[in-house]
Amino acid sequence: DAMVIQNPRYQVTQFGKPVTLSCSQTLNHNVMYWYQQKSSQAPKLLFHYYDKDFNNEADTPDNFQSRRPNTSFCFLDIRSPGLGDAAMYLCATSRASGQTTDTQYFGPGTRLTVL
C-alpha cells in the first residue's frame, strides 16, 4: 500500500544533542510537510517542501532544519534540542499543481523525548 513512513517511531535524545527524524513516502507526492504537535494541541506546521523549494514558517525556530534529498525522503534536523522540543513530529505529503493542493496524508509520527 502507498503510504507515509516515519522512522523511528520513538526517539530519545539528550538536551543539546543533535537529532534527525526521517520521513519517506511511496505516494510520489511532490509536497512534503513537517509538523510539531505538543500534547493536547493541534499540529503546528514547521515547514514544507514544494518539490525542491523549501518554505519555512515565519515562527519556526532556527534550531529546526530540513533536507529533502529526493522526492521520496525528507529529514527533520533539530540542531540543539531543548526540553521544549519534546513533542510528536508528524510528516505529511500531498500532491500539488500550481496553486492547487490536494489532501494531506500523514505518517504515524515520531515521538521525541528530550532528557
Place this chain on the structure above:
Amino acid sequence: AQSVTQPDIHITVSEGASLELRCNYSYGATPYLFWYVQSPGQGLQLLLKYFSGDTLVQGIKGFEAEFKRSQSSFNLRKPSVHWSDAAEYFCAVGPLGGKLIFGQGTELSVKP
C-alpha cells in the same frame, strides 16, 4: 483572519449513541474542509474532505459531514458510535498553498 473553531474540547457519548462534533471556520473564499482522526500515539488519518459539490460528504468508518456555507460550519456526524471511535478529532481548513489550519481538536470518549 483564517481560523477554525471546535467548540467542544471533550465529548463523552455512550456506545451506540449518535455523535455530532462541531466545527466552525472563518475563511474568505470557498474552503477546502477536512476531518482527521488521531488515535493516541498515532498520526492523523483522513476521515473525509469537502472540496466542492454535494454538501453532505461520506467518509470512512461510517462518518459523514455536512458543509453549511451560511453557518460557516462543517460538522461531523456518526449515527452509532463504537468504542473504537474514541480518539481525538481535528477539523481543518485547507486554503490554496497547502497550509492546513487546524482546530484545537475534540477528544471523544465512549462509555460502554
